[in-house]
Amino acid sequence: MRNRFTELFEGLLNSNPFKNYYKKNRLRPPGAASEETFMELCIRCARCIEVCPYDSIERADLFEKLQIGTPYIYPENKACYLCMRCMKVCPTGALNPKLTDGKKVRMGIAVINQNTCLNFLYYKDEMLGVSATGTAQLCGTCYNVCPYTDEAIVMEKFILPVVTDKCTGCGICTEKCPATPEKAIAIYPEGMPVDKNTGYFGRRSKVHGRERKKSADALKGEKLLEEKQKIDSSDVKPDFEYNTENYDEQY
Amino acid sequence: MKIKIYRRAAQILTVFAIFFIPVLNVFELYFVKGTFISMDIGDAAMADPLAVFQSMIAAGRVNEYMLGSVVIPIVLMLLLGRVWCSWFCPYYLCAEFMSWLRRKLKLKAYKPKYSENIHIRQARVRYIFLFAGLVLMAIAGVPILNLISAPGVISTQAMVIVKFHYVTFELVFVAVLLLLEFFYFRFWCRFFCPTGTFLSFFRSKRGMTVRKVKEDCSNCMSCVRSCPMMINPMTMGESAHCNNCGDCVDACPDNKAQDTLKFTFK
């Protein structure tokens, strides 16, 4: 029963102020329910914001439309250090208070941009025997700062950082990455719908539709690992691209 | 003027607290944290029942964290009546300040005349406003009434000022309300505030209420004139409008000789 009019209608509903969509490096605090549920549950009490000892959590301002007052983490400014305090204070369960193990947190997943990561550039230089940048530098900061070094992030060929599905999405790597002007590693938030799929229509039909369960294991486990394994250190293999288009089908 | 002194002290302490709690948190003391939408003291969690109720409707589920956090406010409400409003709500203090300002500026009295059915009109507007708000909120599926909860906004703004050193747009909303408050006597609390309306559902006749304990009094009507909620304290102490501010008890001249109008438990 899809035609021009239903699509027009959907489009109208989807451009309303309830919109919340997937945006790189903008995360919900650890333990947050999937975005739709989170927006229903969070009463904007700011308790999680107050309790965060690192001031990682920021309060959404007016430019975030109706999400004003809800908590966000912008790992480029300040990552989450997985101290696991914020979820315990949440009065409505918007952040899961049963979560106590930092390892189980899945706020998102780190994705390395192989074209700007200093180590990948260095490796390219080495392999090609020419200096592509002229300023080859060895980094490895993300590997060193990750709270789950060698689990969430591993070094291939002792030099190329690769993120695995154990990544919690805490964003410490993003905060510390020295690559300029843009960080070479970014966090892709978990459980957020893409822009055009988010308005009122998107929310209701997705939340209460059958797809809810399915979305829970989107790009996790095996499937994610598969994606990740496509990354190879030598640059002959295809480039890994985080598949954001697929969000459409998943949410 | 006894009750009023205690009440002022409680109000000023509350305002102090909304700025001081974030300061404590900045210094990593987390014994008390949160805002007036929800806070905890030690392990005791409290949340605005309306806020939690909204998220129950929106999410279509109830969990133990939600229930746990409304226990204390509701028990307080049942025992002491709507003391939240007149003793703690920072907005109420601001609204009282506006009345005081008017008195100081010697503007003419703006409190409407008491009439038999003014409280019915108030109640009608309040319930319709709350109901419409809840319907809108259920459609949106987001607890949006919290965005217009005056005490919640004031205390989150205080937190934002202390912790992040800026204010956000919601403060404009409170500023507009207070400006209107200057011209219309207690209009927000009497006609609109969803928080206060929802709290008054938990008012019990057995809790603390104002009652005339003596058969007759000098019928001076001082209490009626003093009531900020426009009800008749002699007969309607149990009404959902009464927020147990005690202004009528203070105003009653007969109290000096013999207990006439008092807070009682039943």
Ligand code: SF4
């Ligand atoms: S886990 Fe700790 S550091 Fe991370 S957001 Fe929560 S309170 Fe802040």
Ligand code: SF4
């Ligand atoms: S503690 Fe929970 S309800 Fe309060 S602002 Fe944080 S996520 Fe929202």
Ligand code: SF4
């Ligand atoms: S790679 Fe490590 S530091 Fe980066 S987000 Fe994942 S868990 Fe956090």
Ligand code: SF4
């Ligand atoms: S910190 Fe940034 S530049 Fe350094 S290795 Fe990691 S992704 Fe590459």
Ligand code: SF4
């Ligand atoms: S009615 Fe609302 S604004 Fe007025 S005192 Fe009560 S909670 Fe505060």
